Amino acid sequence: MHQTRRGRQSIKASLFITCTIDQFYPQVGEAVVKVLRRLGVDVNFPEAQTCCGQPFFNGGYRQEAKDLARRFLDVFDGNDYVIVPSGSCGSMVRSFYSELFADDADALARAEDLASRTYEFSEFIVNVLEVTDVGASFAGKVTYHDACHLLRELHVEDQPRSLIQAVKGVELVEMEASQACCGFGGLFSVKFPHISTAILDSKLQSIEASGADVVVANDSGCLMQMGGAMSRRNMKAKPMHLAELLAQEGGRA
Amino acid sequence: MSEVKSKEFQSASKAALNDKGLQRLLGRVVHGFADLRDAAVEEVTEPVWEQLRERARSIKQQTLANLDYYLELVDKSVTRNGGHVHFAKDADEANKIVLEIAKRHDVKRVVKSKSMVSEEMGINQVLEANGIEPVETDLGEYIIQLAKETPFHIIAPALHKSREQVSDLFHDWLKSQPTNEIEELCRIARDELRDKFATADMGITGANFIVAETGTVMLVTNEGNGRMTTSAPRVLVTLAGMEKVVPALEDLATFIRLLPRSATGQRISAYTTFLGGPRSATDEDGPEEYHLVLVDNGRMNVLKDPEMREVLQCIRCGACLNTCPVYQKVGGHAYGWVYSGPIGAILTPLLVGMDEGKELPFASSLCGACKDVCPVKIDIPRLLLRLRGRATEGGNGVKGSAPWIQKLMVRRWFSSVKTRQAMNRSAKLGRLLQRPVARGGRIKRIPLPMVSGWTQQRDFPALAPKSFSEVWRDSLDKP
Numbered sequence: 184m185h186q187t188r189r190g191r192q193s194i195k196a197s198l199f200i201t202c203t204i205d206q207f208y209p210q211v212g213e214a215v216v217k218v219l220r221r222l223g224v225d226v227n228f229p230e231a232q233t234c235c236g237q238p239f240f241n242g243g244y245r246q247e248a249k250d251l252a253r254r255f256l257d258v259f260d261g262n263d264y265v266i267v268p269s270g271s272c273g274s275m276v277r278s279f280y281s282e283l284f285a286d287d288a289d290a291l292a293r294a295e296d297l298a299s300r301t302y303e304f305s306e307f308i309v310n311v312l313e314v315t316d317v318g319a320s321f322a323g324k325v326t327y328h329d330a331c332h333l334l335r336e337l338h339v340e341d342q343p344r345s346l347i348q349a350v351k352g353v354e355l356v357e358m359e360a361s362q363a364c365c366g367f368g369g370l371f372s373v374k375f376p377h378i379s380t381a382i383l384d385s386k387l388q389s390i391e392a393s394g395a396d397v398v399v400a401n402d403s404g405c406l407m408q409m410g411g412a413m414s415r416r417n418m419k420a421k422p423m424h425l426a427e428l429l430a431q432e433g434g435r436a
Numbered sequence: 437m438s439e440v441k442s443k444e445f446q447s448a449s450k451a452a453l454n455d456k457g458l459q460r461l462l463g464r465v466v467h468g469f470a471d472l473r474d475a476a477v478e479e480v481t482e483p484v485w486e487q488l489r490e491r492a493r494s495i496k497q498q499t500l501a502n503l504d505y506y507l508e509l510v511d512k513s514v515t516r517n518g519g520h521v522h523f524a525k526d527a528d529e530a531n532k533i534v535l536e537i538a539k540r541h542d543v544k545r546v547v548k549s550k551s552m553v554s555e556e557m558g559i560n561q562v563l564e565a566n567g568i569e570p571v572e573t574d575l576g577e578y579i580i581q582l583a584k585e586t587p588f589h590i591i592a593p594a595l596h597k598s599r600e601q602v603s604d605l606f607h608d609w610l611k612s613q614p615t616n617e618i619e620e621l622c623r624i625a626r627d628e629l630r631d632k633f634a635t636a637d638m639g640i641t642g643a644n645f646i647v648a649e650t651g652t653v654m655l656v657t658n659e660g661n662g663r664m665t666t667s668a669p670r671v672l673v674t675l676a677g678m679e680k681v682v683p684a685l686e687d688l689a690t691f692i693r694l695l696p697r698s699a700t701g702q703r704i705s706a707y708t709t710f711l712g713g714p715r716s717a718t719d720e721d722g723p724e725e726y727h728l729v730l731v732d733n734g735r736m737n738v739l740k741d742p743e744m745r746e747v748l749q750c751i752r753c754g755a756c757l758n759t760c761p762v763y764q765k766v767g768g769h770a771y772g773w774v775y776s777g778p779i780g781a782i783l784t785p786l787l788v789g790m791d792e793g794k795e796l797p798f799a800s801s802l803c804g805a806c807k808d809v810c811p812v813k814i815d816i817p818r819l820l821l822r823l824r825g826r827a828t829e830g831g832n833g834v835k836g837s838a839p840w841i842q843k844l845m846v847r848r849w850f851s852s853v854k855t856r857q858a859m860n861r862s863a864k865l866g867r868l869l870q871r872p873v874a875r876g877g878r879i880k881r882i883p884l885p886m887v888s889g890w891t892q893q894r895d896f897p898a899l900a901p902k903s904f905s906e907v908w909r910d911s912l913d914k915p
Contacts, residue, residue: 243828
């Protein structure tokens with residue numbers, strides 16, 4: 184593969200696939216594996232993993248969140264990179280485990296170690312592998328939605344865009360207010376569906392106005408939210424995870 | 437204290453979304469403020485802005501860490517200037533202090549410039565009940581006073597009123613001719629207020645900042661009403677939350693660059709007023725008597741709460757409201773008390789109590805846009821998460837109060853993700869149960885309590901026939 188750097192073959196990474204992708208969107212997980220293997224990464228999937236605890240944490244159920252986070256630390260013990268195809272789950276581990284373990288020095292140290300080797304999917308490819316062209320091709324107009332936690336907690340903004348731009352045949356069009364929230368917010372979308380979908384309306388208008396065939400995001404929460412309304416309304420644009428786009432080899436929208 | 441309706445957030449937010457006129461105004465005005473702020477920051481340049489924010493946060497943190505000392509210094513400085521300083525434990529005590537001053541001077545009419553702490557106190561009702569006429573002189577505050585409403589926004593209290601509505605209000609209350617001209621509406625209000633300024637016995641102001649070393653109160657206004665309020669009446673009272681203190685005059689140089697830009701995108705507000713005592717022998721105008729009322733109303737409890745203390749850094753610019761996707765849709769009144777938006781969702785449960793305010797920390801998608809624009813770098817999402825923990829599980833003197841059915845569902849969910857085996861078992865059961873409602877990988881209606889709202893306007897994804905872990909084991913494990 185072009186752009187392959189020396190030593191790539193030795194990079195080992197564990198997948199933190201997220202419970203949403205595990206149960207609802209396994210094809211995204213398959214795409215992640217495909218792309219990483221194409222780039223020569225030795226991918227491992229610790230099967231014991233379940234949930235990082237974020238839904239409980241966000242709901243105020245700190246005890247449950249702590250139990251799951253402790254379990255997560257065990258599952259991902261070691262020295263491997265941890266790759267997660269979701270900004271929100273990634274920020275739970277990188278930003279909020281330290282909050283959860285503020286009064287537990289041992290767990291805190293382990294959480295900080297884990298945070299230091301945890302990368303979101305696009306961030307890992309661009310910052311660690313130093314690759315932007317992953318050898319994908321796809322004919323279509325693509326717009327990118329900035330998932331909130333990916334953007335504001337992990338500060339990943341340019342990486343997905345450069346990866347999309349390098350896909351052969353893709354035209355990247357920026358939608359208006361790409362950084363505006365889609366209204367998902369996990370529990371928020373359940374507790375306040377009327378506000379959640381009102382926020383979503385603005386997002387869908389931006390997507391539609393961009394004229395894109397595909398809206399890409401790196402967070403299955405946003406994709407669940409946007410995709411759920413896009414299918415209900417039979418919108419022209421389709422939701423797609425970045426990994427699915429990067430796994431394409433000549434497909435059409 | 438003013439009335440709290442935050443428990444009604446759910447229904448109030450629905451009503452706001454159904455109000456077409458309100459939705460039109462919200463879409464235009466709120467985004468407008470946010471855009472102006474962004475442009476102002478761009479002009480200053482991002483690195484300089486970041487330095488200012490960092491400095492502001494550090495000044496506020498250091499002041500809060502030694503607040504007792506600085507409050508004493510304020511007391512000394514204002515007294516030295518010839519003013520009187522009062523400390524009020526809560527809204528009632530603050531109201532009593534103001535009322536006593538008013539009675540002592542036989543005050544019939546009070547002109548007020550904008551003060552959010554006075555909204556906490558509900559001072560206008562107290563004055564009215566005692567036969568004293570309070571007149572709001574900030575145009576937005578004046579409008580909502582006529583409409584008998586509460587502020588819709590921290591800095592733009594009448595943001596939700598269209599010019600037609602304002603014209604109707606003026607027509608009803610002031611007998612003015614209906615007009616759609618904003619200049620004309622301003623003229624009507626100005627004429628009306630001019631007379632009030634000239635005849636008021638007492639002025640009441642808020643405070644944007646109080647300088648401890650000099651006893652100087654700084655006011656940021658745009659209409660000149662602040663200056664009229666502080667110079668015309670013979671008695672002047674400043675109401676301020678105890679967290680408004682900064683140590684030295686030079687600190688204002690930082691905040692004066694941050695506040696107007698964050699609030700309205702202005703480089704500086706039209707008027708920046710400094711006061712802090714009665715008129716001196718050489719002054720041509722100004723009050724004969726000056727009082728500063730420092731109001732606690734829950735703040736000292738927040739100060740003692742290390743998880744929440746940073747909310748006291750807030751300078752009430754309103755930037756977090758303007759950028760908040762929730763505020764942009766539901767506006768200010770849905771929050772049910774004085775402060776709205778992300779900062780209101782923190783301040784209300786802390787100042788009023790979790791019992792009343794527990795809905796609000798959940799009324800956020802946690803998108804974090806508020807944190808990025810906050811001029812004093814309050815980590816708003818993190819504070820909201822901490823309050824959620826208290827609301828659900830309890831802690832810090834709060835009793836957890838999640839509904840039992842929610843607790844039950846959460847327990848069920850928790851045990852289904854506790855181990856991989858449990859997760860696989862639950863998924864298997866889920867796939868069976870979803871059969872009647874799943875079509876083509878989508879669920880159009882979830883027939884379950886508490887979650888059925890999800891599918892009113894959105895499809896929910898069906899559980900995949902095979903989870904990723906199963907796919908991995910079957911075909912991906914051995915590349």
